[in-house]
Amino acid sequence: MSEHTGAIQIDVLHARAVLDLTMRLAEVIFASGAGAEDAVAAMQAVTRAYGLKGIDADITHTLITLTFENPATHDTISRSRNVKFRNLDFTRLSETSQLIAELIETPMDVAVARKRLATIVSSKPLVPVLVRRLGWSLVGAGAALLIGGGVTVVVAAFIATFFVDLITSALAHRKVPVFYQTVVGGAIGPVVAAIVHLIDPAANPSLVVVATIIMLLAGVTVFGAVHDILSGFYITGTARLVEAVLITGGLVTGVAGASAMLARLGLHLRIDLDLAPSLSDLPILLLGAIVIAVGFSLAVQMPWRALWVVCVLGxxxxxxxxxxxxxxxxxxxxxxxxxxxxxxxATVAAPLVRTPPFVVVVSALVPLVPGLLLFSSLMQVADGNVDGLMGMLAAAAVAAALAAGAILAQYLVQYVWGPARNLQRRFVGPIMALPLRLTRAARTTVKRT
Structure with missing residues (x-):
């Protein structure tokens, strides 16, 4: 009887160790930018690879839960974590995803896996903070190119965006609510635009305003929110959409308030948002897209091996x-x-650079995120123009189209080609934040989960 009890005790200890490891893996990829579906898929795949089959995994907005029911005793072991802060870190996401793929294929000792994960988490950032800040500045400069800004506007956008990130990061470090962070960030645009207008009256100040705040518009948040909603995580996706609206509302408040204060000082800025580049500007548009892709890659610490792919796809x-x-x-x-x-x-390119498709797709589609459309619509609403409501619906439709198009492509390729097919049967959408290997060996590996 004592031997039987001891055997059960060993199984419980093993189950607890596996649950702790799995929960930590899911927390890292979810906090680094992965969607709810990918984190849940990773939890189920890892636990099944270690022999635990009575698993219930779920994510509700920021709460990750994982429960195991012991088939011998019917006792349950639960783990939960609240991920309050999410920062895009694609190097950490890629390395952790690679570790998850290794564990699914050949489960290693839990202690060894925990050490591997601890090494990934505690590693030095891929680039220093200053370089990441310069990356966001490149996003602003690239946005200025996309909307037709000249040299003065591009330089002003680069400098202003640098200070936007500097100030908002300092506010975030002091735990200031994100709404007030974006209010301050949005106010910087009109101030810089007024300075540029004094230096170069021929420059369009509206281009400066838009370019300096596009980096703060919740483009990637909207993409992730739509991804979660289309994947069946309605509460999580809806909460992220509310966060996106809150951030954008803060930007509108900041821009409108700063513009009103400048008007009292005699500096009247005409915010002209009717910007429509033509196909004749294609070389400049492509250059702007590449600059945005490079800047975004630096800001989110894209693995160096994937940078050229992101630039080409952007x-x-x-x-x-x-x-x-x-x-x-x-x-x-x-x-x-x-x-x-x-x-x-991206489905073909991502395995070449050992990077999850999610990382490549999101980075490449940043230039197409409807930040300008969403911002201009909210500005119209703030001025009492009901046409802004239609613009907001159009922005939502564009964001949904971006996510839906990318998800559909991933789903079709993964379903037809074979990788993650068994995992997909448990989910609505494709697996985007775990590495794909388009080989027969990978197909066999996934079937074991």
């Missing part, structure tokens, strides 16, 4: 989008078509 995304606009498909269908094609290409 330019292709802008090219496909402009081709769709030229073909009079409209913003929604042009965005969906571009995202679908990028999703197909």
């Amino acid at each position: 330019a292709l995304a802008e090219f496909f989008y402009q081709a769709g606009i030229t073909a009079t498909l409209g913003q929604v269908w042009a965005s969906a078509g571009s995202a679908f094609l990028i999703g197909l290409i």
Whole structure:
């Protein structure tokens, strides 16, 4: 009897160790930018690889839960973590995803796996804080190029965006609510625009305003929110959408307030948001998309091995989008078509650079995120113009089209080709934050989970 009890005790200790490891793995990838579906898929795959089958895993907004029912005693062991802060760190996401793939294929000793994960988490950042801040500055400069800014506007956007990130990061470090962070960030745009207008009256100050705040608009948040909603995580996706609206509302408040104060000082800024680059500007548009891709990659610590892929796909995304606009498909269908094609290409390109498809797709589609449309619509609403409501719906449609197009491409390729097929049967959408290996060996590996 004592031997039997001891055997059960060993199984319980093993189960607890596996649950702790699995929960930590899910927390790292979820906090680094992965969607709820990917984190849940990782938890189920890892636990099943270690022999635990009575698993219930779920994510509700920021709460990760994992429960195991012991088949011998019917006792349950539960783990939960509250991920309050999420920072895009694609190097940490990629390395942790690689570790998860190794554990699914050949489960190693739990203690060894924990040490591997601890090494990943405690590793030095890929680039220093200053370089990441310069990356966000490049995003602002690239945005200025995309919306037709000249040299003065591009330089002003680069400098202003640097200070936007510097100030908002300092506020975040002091635990200031994100709404007030974005209010301050949004106020910097008009101030810099006024300075540029005094230096170069020929420059369009509206371009400076928009370019300096596009980096703060919740583009990636909207993409992730739509991804979660389309994948069946409605509460998580809806909460992230509310966060996106809150951030954008803070930007509008900051811009409107700063513009009103400047007007009292005699500096009247005309915020002109009717910006429509033509196909004749394609070289500049492609350059702007590449600059944004490079800047975003630095800001989110993209693995160096994937940088060239993101630059190529970022330019292709802008090219496909402009081709769709030229073909009079409209913003929604042009965005969906571009995202679908990028999703197909990313499925082949991501394994070449040992990076999850999610990392490549999101980074490549950043230039197409409807930040300008969403911001201009909210500005119209703030001025009492009801047309802004239609613009907000259009922005939501574009964001949904980007996510839906990329997800559809991933789903079709993964379903037809074979990787993660068994995992997909438990979920609505494809697995995007775990590495894909388009080989027969990978297909066999996943079946074991």
